[in-house]
Amino acid sequence: MKAISILGSTGSIGTQTLDVVRQHPDQFKVVALVTHRNIDLLEKQIAEFQPTIAGVVDEQAYAILKERYKGATEIVSGKEALSIAATLPEATMVVTAVVGAAGIEPTMAAIRAKKTIGLANKETLVACGSLITEAAEQYGVSILPIDSEHSAIFQCLEGQDRNNVEKLIVTASGGALRNWKSEDLYGATAKDCLAHPTWNMGSKITIDSATLFNKGLEVIEAHWLFNFDYDRIDVVVHPQSIVHSMIQMKDGAILAQLGNPDMREPIQYAMTYPKRYPLQMEHLEFTKGLDLQFMAPRWDDFPALRLAFTVGKEGGYAPAVFNAANEMAVYALLDGKITYGHIYEIVSTVLSRMNNSVPTSIEDVLSMDAWARLEATKEIQRRSAC
Secondary structure, X not given: OXXXXXXXXXXXXXXXXXXXXXXXXXXXXXXXXXXXXXXXXXXXXXXXXXXXXXXXXXXXXXXXXXXXXXXXXXXXXXXXHHHHHHOOOOOOXXXXXXXXXXXXXXXXXXXXXXXXXXEXXXXXXXXXXXXXXXXXXXXXXXXXXXXXXXXXXXXXXXXXXXXXXXXXXXXXXXXXXXXXXXXXXXXXXXXXXXXOOOOOOOHHHHHHHHHOHHHHHHHHHHHHXXXXXXXXXXXXXXXXXXXEEEEEEOOOOEEEEEOOOOOHHHHHHHHHOOOOOOOOOOOOOHHHOOOOOOEOOOOOOOOHHHHHHHHHHHOOOHHHHHHHHHHHHHHHHHOOOOOHHHHHHHHHHHHHOOOOXXXXXXXXXXXXXXXXXXXXXXXXXXXXXX
């Protein structure tokens, strides 16, 4: 039986991870749960799964839960709760499902504690790719991808001679603004961006899907997960989100992983790897007919994707700054302070002010992350004041 710690248990990935656990109670035991501030749902999860510890990052929310909870689970607080859960001695696997740079430190802590990583926090590898992958190799830790695109590539690469693989092909739904006219994109609001046509995800990743920043982050993550140069990673828009990603072999053959857009499949594959277990969900049925479309990205209308390739190739602190500035801009969009078009402007402006070099520690990256957030905040304030 695998003992699982879930960082971000009340979010979209976290709740679906618990759905998988419910389907296989003889295979998994939940030993730690951590939320940012959703203590009402966390309390229900504690009652159902009886973990050893539960964490609440937000101190005010922690105080409320600590006061009212009378059960046996230990309640811990602050951002330290993430690392406590990630390094819990009885845990054998850590599912990192928190959003943004908050996943970096606990993921590294889990690696140093020799826990298997189920990675749903792409920002960790975007910001700290070399540091994280080097640590995983040093400690003999497996990083198993949970993002549907990376899980698909991971599954397609199984049993293949990497020397025979020409390139990775990452699919993108295109997001909520895929069919918008070029001239209308700049003023798109958060409400516009959140109307995703195929996936039910958290607000931050749904905005990133609409801007294609998410696909850019995934390209950088794929580079680190699979050790492929950026020139051997392509992106194709696939509106139906049935083909989750593909690989192309040197003889021209294409291997693809298909399935309905349901995150429980890649979550479960990471949790049960290398085995496969039954999963109760709506499975793909070819007899009902499929209309699968593929097209090139609109690079000029969604410039974040091209920018991601640029910062990925540049390396150093650039991907961390790219991620941090985007994160701040997304939350500003959600707060109604800016529009769609401002996000790319803010990120590219912050990148232009950066003095790049090679980070040697997590602390270096987090320091640059903090700098980028401050610079992005200045840009947000400037634009929202206009």
